[in-house]
Amino acid sequence: MRYLFTFILLLVLSSKSIANQRSFEQAYAPISVNKITIFIPIENLPSNSRLVSLKETDNGYLIEWDQADGATFYYVEQLVNGVWQQVGGDVTGLSMSISGKSSSQFRVVACGRYGCSKQATHQNVIANGDLQLSQFSLSKPEVTLGQASLLSWKVKNASSVTITGSNGSVYKNLPLSGSFNIIPSEFTSYTLVVKGFGQTRSATQNLVVNSTRKVIQTPLTNYIEPLRNLGYDLIARSLVAVPQGVLFSTYDEKIVLVNKSGEVIWEQPLEGVVANKGNYVAEEGKVYISVSKMEGSGQVCSIRVSDGSNLSCNTTSVSMISKPVEIELQTKTGNEVSIPKKLIAAVDMKGNLYVMDRGSMELTHSVVELPPQVLKNSVTANIAAVPNTNNLIMRVSETEYTSLSIEEDTSTSCNSFSNCLQSAFSLFSDDSGTDEETPPKLKIKVNWVKEHKE
Structure with a gap:
């Protein structure tokens, strides 16, 4: 009888868990021990979305969030009477419409192949008006090789902030305002792209890197000038x-x-x-x-x-x-x-x-x-x-x-x-x-x- 009760209890708990969660794969990483490769379980969870932005609509709210690395879907929770309640599950996009205005507090959890992020993003940004890009600047537009320049930005009403460099560097999941030092090795063009509620804004800053020119000594060789005596009046x-x-x-x-x-x-x-x-x-x-x-x-x-x-x-x-x-x-x-x-x-x-x-x-x-x-x-x-x-x-x-x-x-508007x-x-x-x-x-x-x- 005791074993039967235990079995029924486990069955109920398992059914409850399956209702609230979904199955995930276990991530493994290879390691070498005495020239033998074995695989050990590791934690490989998606990163957190930095922003959750919402805009009030006639019937409720439209919320958007930044993409998280490694995420394939998201679930959304709303704070109602002091309790977090799930209002959206298996959301594969980066936005969701919420009916009703019982609360303007939302959080988003990013999930992927191996599980969900441990910390839900709860940084609500109320979008009042159009998307604005008010600052994107460099403290020094021209530096010497090895010297740093401070890259700063400030935007409003955005749900995604990304900076990319022409040298292949990418900075994503950025907050609405901030700054960081950059030390490129060559001339680099940085582009800020902000998105939010169907709008996109961008700006570009160029950083010139001055380096000392090296004098290369060319050795004497038997190489003959290939254009000699060809009879061409070349430019x-x-x-x-x-x-x-x-x-x-x-x-x-x-x-x-x-x-x-x-x-x-x-x-x-x-x-x-x-x-x-x-x-x-x-x-x-x-x-x-x-x-x-x-x-x-x-x-x-x-x-x-x-x-x-x-x-x-x-x-x-x-x-x-x-x-x-x-x-x-x-x-x-x-x-x-x-x-x-x-x-x-x-x-x-x-x-x-x-x-x-x-x-x-x-x-x-x-x-x-x-x-x-x-x-x-x-x-x-x-x-x-x-x-x-x-x-x-x-x-x-x-x-x-x-x-x-x-x-x-x-632009498609006529100007006269x-x-x-x-x-x-x-x-x-x-x-x-x-x-x-x-x-x-x-x-x-x-x-x-x-x-x-x-």
Whole structure:
């Protein structure tokens, strides 16, 4: 009888436990003992969400929280009459609607494959109004190698705060305000992205790292200059090293590849002169070049380095001197932001920006002019792109440089009565040309203008 009672009690408790919990796997880690690998049980629980934000609705609350590492679902509890009650279980997203206004106190527990986080997040942020990004700054925008700079931020009405660096660093699950020291080893662009209740805001700060230049002594070798006695009237600043040898352009409108033995691999005639070195992209196996024509127009071209084939060009109305660069651009649909896409960007002598597809060299966006404050002279110097970003660094004058950010312009509002009237009449036009899709527009932001100091 005693054993029967015990069995019934265990059955009841087990049923109760299953009702309130779900089964999780045990995590194991391998260790080596006397050259024998064994697996021991370990604790591998999700991290905690740092923020739980809520906004009052007509019928209750809408709550959102930050994503926790290792979490596959969440459960939500509400404090009612001093007791935490579960109001949502197995929530796979990062938001939930709550009916009723019995309490504005909520907490979220993150759960994953091996269990749930030990501490529930109970840091309610009442969102009153739109998402705000009031501060994102660096204490020192320029440091020496090994020196720290303090990165600070302050936002309101957010449920997710993340900072990413162009060097691959990621800082997530951040509070609404804070700061920390960063010590990068090279120039790094930091982007703050905040989200909350269908809105997204972002800001970027660039940190310049100055390091001592090393003097490299080149030893004397038997290597013979590969371009000697080839008979080409080459443009010296067009030289660019590629795995197959040396690529250069000539004053008689050609581009040539020569190997290290001085043998011409291929020669490709062009419609103009390439005045600057090309941009070799190893991933594509192509070099991207800017072409200037005698009559004043230009081209941006790509060509396969291995054999000089697949010459593809996009004609521009103004001569191109500055070499093309590769950028990463995010496209937006409503509030959704796509994965950054690698594109080719080039600026003609009058400051018109062209953004093109890497493969077809066709324009992906409408041509846009650079801001007036950075167009003090014709654009002839090469422009640098910050790796894996949408940021460009270019010379403004003999002593000034500027940082520019390129973004897709998602604004759809008309900015004048004539524009609005034209858009309205276009809906009723029979012109077949209106069926063509208009390329998306770009907007350019000036991040900073600095004086170059020797």
